[in-house]
Amino acid sequence: MANLDSIFHGLADPTRRAVIARLAAGPAPVSELAAPHDMALPSFLKHLKVLEIGGWIDSRKDGRVRTCRLRPEAVAAAEGWLGEQRALWTARLDRLDAFLAVMNDEGEDDEL
Structure with missing residues (x-):
């Protein structure tokens, strides 16, 4: 399996994302994949090579x-990494929310 750098490099270009989206519907010949793209x-084929190195296609x-x-x-693999990041940031934002709630409550006490 490719590493995360290679996996995300595969997603870094709209042509490659379009190929991935098309292949989500099922296998396709290279000629069909290339047809919608205005390039030689x-x-x-260089885009396909990046996707192969990244582990997206074979x-x-x-x-x-x-x-x-x-x-x-x-x-x-990409979904797993993104899920870990989502959990990390959700926990951080929850702690910030709790901190701000405490600060707000203390501010209200000072006004009394």
Whole structure:
């Protein structure tokens, strides 16, 4: 499995995000994946290589057709890291909220 840097690098470009979104619906040949993008095939293949290195996709060749499919492991790794960050920041914000509530209560006591 690729590391998180490679996984998130795969998401850093709109072309690659579009490929991932398309592959979420099922495997597709490279020609189909490349069709909506206004770029030369060699440039598009570089995007696929980034996705392969990042663990987002794998491909297989059947005759002259190369078909790509999404690898759910990359989705799970990214989701896991984001979940950890969400929990960390939720806890921090909850502590800040509690602190501010105490400060507000103390401020009201001073006014009496």
